[in-house]
Amino acid sequence: MKVFVTGATGFIGASLVRELLREGYAVRALARTGSDRRNLHGLDIEICEGDLCHRESLEKGLKGCDLLFHAAADYRLWTRKPAAMYEINVGGTRNILEAALKRRVSKVVYTSSVGTLGNPGNGTPGNETTQVSLADMAGHYKKSKFLAEREAESFIKRGLPLIIVNPSTPVGPLDIKPTPTGKIIVDFLNRRMPAYLDTGLNIIDVEDCARGHILAARHGRIGGKYILGSENLTLKQIFAMLEKLTGLPAPRVRLPYTPILLAAYANEAIAKITGKEPLIPLAGVQMAKKFMFFDSSKAIKELGLPQRPAMEALRKAVNWFRSHGYAP
Numbered sequence: 001m002k003v004f005v006t007g008a009t010g011f012i013g014a015s016l017v018r019e020l021l022r023e024g025y026a027v028r029a030l031a032r033t034g035s036d037r038r039n040l041h042g043l044d045i046e047i048c049e050g051d052l053c054h055r056e057s058l059e060k061g062l063k064g065c066d067l068l069f070h071a072a073a074d075y076r077l078w079t080r081k082p083a084a085m086y087e088i089n090v091g092g093t094r095n096i097l098e099a100a101l102k103r104r105v106s107k108v109v110y111t112s113s114v115g116t117l118g119n120p121g122n123g124t125p126g127n128e129t130t131q132v133s134l135a136d137m138a139g140h141y142k143k144s145k146f147l148a149e150r151e152a153e154s155f156i157k158r159g160l161p162l163i164i165v166n167p168s169t170p171v172g173p174l175d176i177k178p179t180p181t182g183k184i185i186v187d188f189l190n191r192r193m194p195a196y197l198d199t200g201l202n203i204i205d206v207e208d209c210a211r212g213h214i215l216a217a218r219h220g221r222i223g224g225k226y227i228l229g230s231e232n233l234t235l236k237q238i239f240a241m242l243e244k245l246t247g248l249p250a251p252r253v254r255l256p257y258t259p260i261l262l263a264a265y266a267n268e269a270i271a272k273i274t275g276k277e278p279l280i281p282l283a284g285v286q287m288a289k290k291f292m293f294f295d296s297s298k299a300i301k302e303l304g305l306p307q308r309p310a311m312e313a314l315r316k317a318v319n320w321f322r323s324h325g326y327a328p
Contacts, residue, residue, distance in 0.1 A: 002026040004065040004105075006052065006096060007072030011182075012111060012167060014039035014174045015210035016069060021045070023214060030061055030072065039174050052092025058099040068100050069213055071111040073148075075141060077180055077281035078271065082140040089144035090151060097155045097162070108162040109217050110152045114202065114227060114294050115142040117166055121290030123200070125232060128166070128225045128298060139283025156223045163220040165213055168229030168294055171313040172206035173320035180284060185317050188242050188250075189327030195253035196236060197260065200291035202229040203238070205313035208306040215303040226303060231310040232293040241314050261285050 003020060007013035008029035017040065020027050027045040030052075031037055040047070050057025052072060062068065074088040093110070100108050115137070118130030137143040149164065156162050175182035181201070187193045212228040220226060233241075239250035264285040267278035299305040321327050 001067060002028060002065045003067040003069060004028050004030065004048075004062050005069045005071065006030045007070070007111070008045075009035055009037055009039050010071070010075075011175045011177070011179055012170055012206060012209055013069075013071040015170075015172070015206045016071060016213050017043060017045060019207070019210045019214055028061060028065060030058070036176065039176060052088055052095055055095045055099055058096050059102060062099050062103040062105060065103070066106045067217060068096070068105050068108045069111070069217075070096050070108065071213070073111070073145065075179065077139060077141060077283045078268075078277055079140060080271075080275050085140050086144045086147070089141075090147045093148040093151050097152065097160060101155065101158065101160050106161065107217055108160060109213050109220070110149075110162055110164050111213070112149045112152070112164050112166045113142070113145050114166045114168045114229065114292065115287075116146045116149045117227070117294070119290055119292060119294070123291045123293060125202075125293040125295040127295040128227060138286035139281075141283065142287075161222045163216045163222060164225040165216050165220075165299075166225065166227045167209050167212075168202035168204050168227065168296070169292070170204055170206035170209045171310070172316045174206070175317065175320070178321070178326070180281075182317065182321070185242065185314070186321055186326045188239065188248065189246065189318065189321060191248065193239070193251050195255045196239060196251050197255055197257065197285075197288045198234070198236070199288040200232060200234040200293055201238065202232050202292060202294045202296070203310040203313060204228060204230040204296075205306075205308040205310075205316070208308050212299060212303060212305045215305060216299075219303050221302070224302075226299040226305075227294050227296045228299055228305060229294045229296040230307050232291075233310060234291070238310075238314070241311050242318070245311070245315055245318055257285075257289060
C-alpha cells in the first residue's frame with residue numbers, strides 16, 4: 001500500500017515514516033523546496049516536492065496513494081507573522097483535505113494536538129469530549145490548530161473517511177528543531193534551567209506516538225478522535241527523571257507564576273520591536289498555567305496504543321541530543 005505523508009521532515013512525521021517502512025508500506029513524503037531533510041536521509045522513500053499552500057502539488061503527491069497521514073504543521077510558541085501560521089495550519093489543512101477528497105483517498109489520519117482539547121487544568125485529566133472553545137486557546141499555534149481541527153471535522157461531514165489523533169507531548173529522537181519540549185531537555189543538559197514552573201505535561205515516546213497513527217488508520221472509527229498520550233507528570237517529576245538519567249542536578253527553585261507572566265508580556269513587546277524570538281514566550285507561560293494532563297484510555301482500548309515508560313522516552317531523547325551535538 002502506498003501512503004502520502006505530510007510533515008515527514010519533522011519530529012512526529014519522521015518517526016511515522018520509519019514505522020511505516022518497518023510495516024512494509026511504500027512511502028511518498030511531501031517536502032518543501034529547500035527544506036531541512038536530515039530526518040529522511042538514507043530512507044527508501046519517494047520525495048514529492050510541494051507545499052501545503054499549493055493544492056496542485058498536493059493533488060500530484062496524492063496520485064496513486066491509498067492513505068494520507070497529514071502530520072505537517074507550523075509548530076512554534078511565537079511567530080512574527082501569525083497570518084503565515086494560520087495559512088499553513090488552517091489553510092494548508094483545508095488544501096490537503098480537498099485534494100484527498102478529489103483523489104478519493106481511502107482513509108486519512110489527521111494529526112491535531114491535545115492543545116485543541118478541553119482541560120480542567122487542575123490536574124484532572126482532560127479527554128476527547130471535555131468541553132472547549134476557541135477562547136480557551138492560548139497563543140496563535142493552539143488557536144490555529146483548533147481551527148484546523150474544525151476544518152478536518154467539516155470534511156468528515158462531506159464524506160472524507162478521516163480520523164483525528166491528538167498527540168500529547170512526544171519525546172525522543174529526531175527532534176531536530178527542537179520542539180519546545182525538546183528545548184526544555186536541551187536547556188537542562190546545557191545547565192540553562194535554574195528554576196521551574198509548577199505545571200505538568202502528558203509525555204509519550206515519539207515512536208509510540210507514530211505507532212498510534214498507524215493503529216488509528218487500521219482500527220480507528222471514521223470521524224473518531226483519539227488522544228495519543230501516556231504518563232501524566234509534573235515538570236518537577238520530569239526534571240527529577242532527567243537528573244536520575246544524567247547525574248545533572250534538577251532545578252530546586254519553583255518560580256511564582258505572576259512575575260513570570262509579566263516578564264513574558266515584556267519579552268513579547270520587545271520581540272515585536274526587534275523581530276527576535278522572546279526568551280520567555282508568552283504562549284508558553286499561558287499554557288503552563290494549566291496542568292496539561294490527559295486521559296489516553298480510549299486510544300489504549302480501541303487502538304492498542306503502546307505505553308512505554310516516560311523514563312525510557314527521556315533516555316532516548318537525552319542520548320539523541322547528546323550524540324547530535326545539542327549538548328555535551
